[in-house]
Amino acid sequence: MLSHRPPTWGSSSFSRTEPRARDTLRLETGxxxxxxxxxxxxxxxxxxxxxxxxxxxxxxxxxxxxxxxxxxxxxxxxxxxxxxxxxxxxxxxxxxxxxxxxxxxxxxxxxxxxxxxxxAPDTCRFIVSCSAYLAQLEIPSHRRAFTLARCHALSSAILEGKYKKIPFMERLCPCDSGEVETIDHVLLSCPFYKDSRDRLISPLLLKYPGHSSQVYAKMLLSDDNRSFTYNVARFCGEACKIRRVLIAS
Ligand SMILES: [Zn+2]
Incomplete structure (x- = not known):
């Protein structure tokens, strides 16, 4: 069933306020x-x-x-x-x-x-340090995709709409779901990435039933758990490729 609920974490904390990229990257890299x-x-x-x-x-x-x-x-x-x-x-x-x-x-x-x-994990939130995943993810495309996802800078209708001054709620995903293309939509529900999600994301979340998409998205991108980070980075890398191909076709 299509959902037209207002976007949550992926949009409210980040996309609506559109974080300052320089500040975010300084925090990411320490x-x-x-x-x-x-x-x-x-x-x-x-x-x-x-x-x-x-x-x-x-x-x-x-x-x-x-x-x-x-x-x-x-x-x-x-x-x-x-x-x-x-x-x-x-x-x-x-x-x-x-x-x-x-x-x-x-x-x-x-x-x-x-x-x-x-x-960032609470243990290093107030310490000037490089995010752990930047050293742990060895494949550059995975590292890049994970950084973009954490910074809400993956190619998306959100990003394109920002520069074209399209109202936030009209920045819809090209999957025709009618949902704004937020990062939680990409991670948790976009049909474009179902196969990758079933393989890489869903098994991680099975142990934590009953949470909101806001909580799940934060959990997946927090870099608090090495196996989560590895799978999510792979997922984001695959999602970038899939979207590029689907948009071009
Ligand atoms: Zn979608």
């Missing part, structure tokens, strides 16, 4: 902004100038000239909830470590606040 890395270097350099002055550095310390660079450094230190005296009291090694950790924490929190539906 990377931080170049600007944040530059600040680490700048603050470390400033610490070195003060704690281990060499060459002309002692003379610059005696100079009363108020440079905008110096002010920007003080502002950044305050923004990170440090004070110059506290950092100097820590000494070089501790201050360097504390600055790095504070910047990583700040960046992670800023990205998580923008990508509220980010999928």
């Amino acid at each position: 990377m931080i902004k170049v600007e944040a890395k530059v600040w680490m270097t700048v603050l470390n350099h400033r610490l070195k100038l003060t704690l281990c002055p060499r060459g002309l550095a002692p003379l610059t310390q005696q100079d009363n000239f108020q440079s905008s660079w110096k002010q920007a450094v003080y502002n950044k230190v305050a923004q990170l909830s440090f004070s110059p005296s506290l950092l100097l009291a820590m000494g070089w090694d501790k201050a360097k470590t504390a600055i790095k950790q504070r910047i990583l924490d700040t960046e992670r929190q800023a990205d998580l606040s923008k990508v509220t539906g980010f999928l």
Whole structure:
């Protein structure tokens, strides 16, 4: 029976809000902004100038000239909830470590606040680290397909509709089911991928009856279980190929 219910997780948490790809990919890969890395270097350099002055550095310390660079450094230190005296009291090694950790924490929190539906095991949600599947999935096409699925960036009517400014509820799957082509539709109900689903997805979910498609989709894409991740990545790789062929024919 065709379902015309409003899309759930696949659409509500991600597709409706359309996550910022840069923020999502930084969270996926455990990377931080170049600007944040530059600040680490700048603050470390400033610490070195003060704690281990060499060459002309002692003379610059005696100079009363108020440079905008110096002010920007003080502002950044305050923004990170440090004070110059506290950092100097820590000494070089501790201050360097504390600055790095504070910047990583700040960046992670800023990205998580923008990508509220980010999928990650609770154990690493607040740690700047690369998602496990990026190292564990050895076949590049599987890795790519899984990344696209987690970022809701698989080729779909959702994505095409975004750029053509088609109303969300009209971004229907080409399978003629009348459903919006959300990621949970692709994973759980699209007839295009039934064979792959029966082989790779359904056996995983048999142990967890009675949950909503929202919960199932999150379970499948959370990268919390290695065997789930492997099967879902294979499924997504096959789905990409099947859709490409069906759309072209
Ligand atoms: Zn479909």
